[in-house]
Amino acid sequence: MVAVIGLGNMGMAMLRRLRELGVAVSAWDLDPAKRAAAAEAGARAPAALADAGAPVTVLSLPNEAAVGAVLAELLPVLPRDAVIADTSTLSPGAVRGFAAQAAAAGCAYLDAPVSGGPAGAAAGTLAMMVGGDAAALDRARPLLDRLAARLLHIGPSGAGQVAKLVNNLLVATHLVVAGEALRLGAAAGVAPEALLPVINGASGRSAATEVNWPRWILGGAFDSGFSAGLMRKDVRLAVALAGAVGAPLDATARAAAAWEALSAAVPDEADFNRLSAAIFEGEVA
Ligand code: NAD
Numbered sequence: 001m002v003a004v005i006g007l008g009n010m011g012m013a014m015l016r017r018l019r020e021l022g023v024a025v026s027a028w029d030l031d032p033a034k035r036a037a038a039a040e041a042g043a044r045a046p047a048a049l050a051d052a053g054a055p056v057t058v059l060s061l062p063n064e065a066a067v068g069a070v071l072a073e074l075l076p077v078l079p080r081d082a083v084i085a086d087t088s089t090l091s092p093g094a095v096r097g098f099a100a101q102a103a104a105a106g107c108a109y110l111d112a113p114v115s116g117g118p119a120g121a122a123a124g125t126l127a128m129m130v131g132g133d134a135a136a137l138d139r140a141r142p143l144l145d146r147l148a149a150r151l152l153h154i155g156p157s158g159a160g161q162v163a164k165l166v167n168n169l170l171v172a173t174h175l176v177v178a179g180e181a182l183r184l185g186a187a188a189g190v191a192p193e194a195l196l197p198v199i200n201g202a203s204g205r206s207a208a209t210e211v212n213w214p215r216w217i218l219g220g221a222f223d224s225g226f227s228a229g230l231m232r233k234d235v236r237l238a239v240a241l242a243g244a245v246g247a248p249l250d251a252t253a254r255a256a257a258a259w260e261a262l263s264a265a266v267p268d269e270a271d272f273n274r275l276s277a278a279i280f281e282g283e284v285a
Helices: 009-020 032-042 064-074 092-104 117-123 134-144 157-186 194-200 208-217 226-243 252-262 274-280
Strands: 001-004 026-029 056-059 083-087 109-110 126-131 148-155
Touching: 001 009, 001 194, 009 026, 009 032, 026 032, 032 126, 056 064, 064 083, 064 092, 083 092, 083 134, 092 109, 092 157, 109 134, 109 157, 117 126, 126 134, 126 157, 126 208, 134 148, 148 157, 157 194, 157 226, 157 252, 157 274, 194 208, 208 274, 226 252, 226 274, 252 274
Parallel strands: 001 026, 001 056, 056 083, 083 109, 126 148
Antiparallel strands: 109 126
8 A cells, every 4th residue: 555645736647657557545635626536546535634644655745834734644643664755846954854753753754756747657757866765765666666767766865855956957947048049049030840850859959848848838738737836946945955055056046037037927827838938939037
């Protein structure tokens, strides 16, 4: 039995993937409608969070306050030696605190943030970057392997979040600069449809040009399942981390500032790809 706590775009996709593989799942979300959807997908979905934990418990929550609230209820009732794999993107400092709380309760807490979005979760092809105790990871690995095609132990508690924040600072920056560079091309007479195949066979490519633009922006789908608000949260965490460790940011800080400055044009509820499209359309941070 594995528990999935937090049934949003990512948590529900992970739950469905596990059910497809025949894994018994227990699930919980603050939202009763999400619990009902989990039950329809074949999960146990008790009304109380305290009844939802399992020896391996996966969290997929929006922020540190939510994780703190869930751990406060779950840690006293989880079995000893339970492993909590937290796939939420959070600050390294916060997850070190959660790991200490879990250890005091006889459980292990791994920071296990992921990349690959709901589509990667549904297909079991996530990249998962883990910080924390290697023996605890080994206990959870048979289950986590079903969600992640690349399951990497990065280092001690917090190291997984460092890897994730560095990755997402790059994603956020690439979306800004791809929008700007494609705007330059269009202004000079070459449309993105003509530029992208060239860039993607050349050295200017990134996930922004290889995946985001062709898949979600050109066709106007904007249904990636990752909100601009969650990306802004990640960018803020990366900037705060840079401040905390004394690593000055310059180009990436300018991209981070664009995510904040365009919050009226691209509100938090919007798909995160909207930001690159808005810059292409002429929004200037
Ligand atoms: P989401 O907003 O779609 O879902 C969050 C879910 O958590 C909601 O169903 C909400 O009701 C629930 N929730 C909130 N507070 C809760 C609480 N205290 N107890 C139980 N449930 C609670 O978010 P998401 O897109 O699924 O992202 C979840 C996490 O994964 C975030 O930390 C995000 O940064 C990270 N992430 C998201 C993606 C993506 O592509 N969506 C990719 C990688 C990482």
